Amino acid sequence: MLENPINTLYPINEVFQTIQGEGIFTGVPAIFIRLQGCPVGCPWCDTQHTWEQQPNDEVALSEVTEKTQATSHWANATAEQLVDLLKQKGYTAKHIVITGGEPAMFDLIELGQVLEQAGYQLQIETSGTFLLKVTDATWVTVSPKLDMPGGYMVRPDCMKRADEIKYPVAMQKHIDQFDRLLATCPPREGVSIALQPISQRPRATELAMKVCIERNWRLSVQLHKYLNIE
Numbered sequence: 458m459l460e461n462p463i464n465t466l467y468p469i470n471e472v473f474q475t476i477q478g479e480g481i482f483t484g485v486p487a488i489f490i491r492l493q494g495c496p497v498g499c500p501w502c503d504t505q506h507t508w509e510q511q512p513n514d515e516v517a518l519s520e521v522t523e524k525t526q527a528t529s530h531w532a533n534a535t536a537e538q539l540v541d542l543l544k545q546k547g548y549t550a551k552h553i554v555i556t557g558g559e560p561a562m563f564d565l566i567e568l569g570q571v572l573e574q575a576g577y578q579l580q581i582e583t584s585g586t587f588l589l590k591v592t593d594a595t596w597v598t599v600s601p602k603l604d605m606p607g608g609y610m611v612r613p614d615c616m617k618r619a620d621e622i623k624y625p626v627a628m629q630k631h632i633d634q635f636d637r638l639l640a641t642c643p644p645r646e647g648v649s650i651a652l653q654p655i656s657q658r659p660r661a662t663e664l665a666m667k668v669c670i671e672r673n674w675r676l677s678v679q680l681h682k683y684l685n686i687e
């Protein structure tokens with residue numbers, strides 16, 4: 458039995474099965490559930506169509522699950538509806554990535570409990586700027602967003618809960634900002650740290666590789682963009 462079965466509605470932008478292209482789980486077959494809405498405002502964000510949750514963009518769940526291109530259309534779904542959908546689609550992956558948008562704007566406990574009961578392992582991709590409401594078993598990937606236009610701050614409790622840190626970089630200034638974050642809001646001992654070059658820019662990739670080698674951090678290159686998959 459769930460502790461609070463209240464049939465929370467989650468705003469869904471898209472659901473698809475692919476290969477995880479980022480972070481520690483790179484290469485793992487995964488189902489992505491992308492939630493609508495993010496106020497953080499990273500200028501280089503690759504999912505800007507998920508930022509606004511406009512009432513006029515609400516569509517039927519069947520429409521978002523059949524998307525062939527990125528749009529700002531979204532549909533409400535309960536956790537149970539999502540489990541039914543994954544079964545109906547015949548997806549074989551057992552790893553589910555909850556992303557967005559900023560999924561940590563929502564209470565993800567019920568979603569996590571229902572998906573875990575159905576046999577899935579959950580991962581959340583988050584900027585670390587909202588209080589996390591996830592199950593204990595959820596793998597938390599924090600991709601810290603520092604000094605972004607939305608004015609949100611990375612939370613020390615998110616940094617402590619992180620199972621991995623995956624920081625987007627393009628220039629030395631970003632490394633300096635990250636160093637200050639690590640000094641003031643340290644993650645747990647031994648947590649994996651990766652640098653992720655912003656938008657595959659060659660200079661960003663060179664910088665990320667250089668710093669990763671110096672610090673013994675990992676490189677995360679958004680494999681899906683090199684493979685031209687979702």
Ligand SMILES: C[S@@+](CC[C@H](N)C(=O)[O-])C[C@H]1O[C@@H](n2cnc3c(N)ncnc32)[C@H](O)[C@@H]1O
Nearest residue numbers: 501502503504557558559582583584600655656
């Ligand atoms: C689109 S975000 C959604 C989840 C959450 N809002 C976050 O920022 O972690 C998913 C991941 O993509 C990364 N990302 C977004 N745009 C990117 C870009 N242009 N280049 C590299 N990484 C990017 C984010 O840093 C994050 O790790």
Ligand SMILES: Nc1nc2[nH]cc(C(=O)O)c2c(=O)[nH]1
Nearest residue numbers: 476477478479556582681687
């Ligand atoms: N293949 C693939 N891997 C990903 N890892 C994180 C993604 C995201 O947008 O959160 C993502 C994505 O959009 N596609």
Ligand code: SF4
Nearest residue numbers: 495497498499502584
């Ligand atoms: S926090 Fe994530 S979804 Fe929001 S703007 Fe930044 S990268 Fe995009």
Ligand SMILES: [Mg+2]
Nearest residue numbers: 503504556687
């Ligand atoms: Mg992506």
